[in-house]
Amino acid sequence: MSTSNPKVQVELDISHMDDAELTALVAVIQKVAPTSALLQDSAVKASFTALGTKAAAFSSAFSAVKVDEQQLETDKQVLMAARSTVKAELGALKTLVGRDATTAGDVSGMGFTPLTRTAPSRTTPPVPATVIVVPEKAHGRARATVVVPAGTHATFVAESSPDPIGPSSVWTPLPGTGKRRIITGATGARVWIRFAQVRYGLQSDWSTPVLVTLP
16 A cells, blocks of 8 residues: 655745735745755745746835835925925016016016906895705794705895695795795794795795794
8 A cells, every 4th residue: 555745835926916925035035945845845946046036126126116216206305495485486476577567468478378367247145045044943933944055145036925735825024135034923833935045136936935824
């Protein structure tokens, strides 16, 4: 009955090794492998020798990249400093040209673009799209608010009318110019409210009326 020696596999995931790990492993192999009995095998010895040759080329390329990366970082710092000085001088020249130029031709003659000021367009503002109503803790009070994007500075007018509403409904203006109104009345009262936006003296159409039931 014949027997064979068990084989021991190598635990190594080469695909996930970075350059530093490759360099370190090759250095260990080159240090310890020369005394290994496995080098008696011609194929193992040939691969070990080839690894040394290829590792030398890899080490040279690795070192060159490190030098290049360090040089690139230095060059970036130089570029940032140079950019800052150019921007500062460009700003200074812009100021001087603006101080002395009396015509658009003076500005363009220095390579700059003349600034043209246009009056803002005065168009009818958009209709308020969303109005939300929140009952307050106190009986007979509710809060109606126009939903607008953050940072919007707008003026609004508002009106209310008793329920039900129709073509002949009488709408009463609600005091205020902001996006919020407080509606008051008897508990259970039903009131409709609508908003319109005002800009440059122009008023939008009225929003869709929202029914408010006072708590």
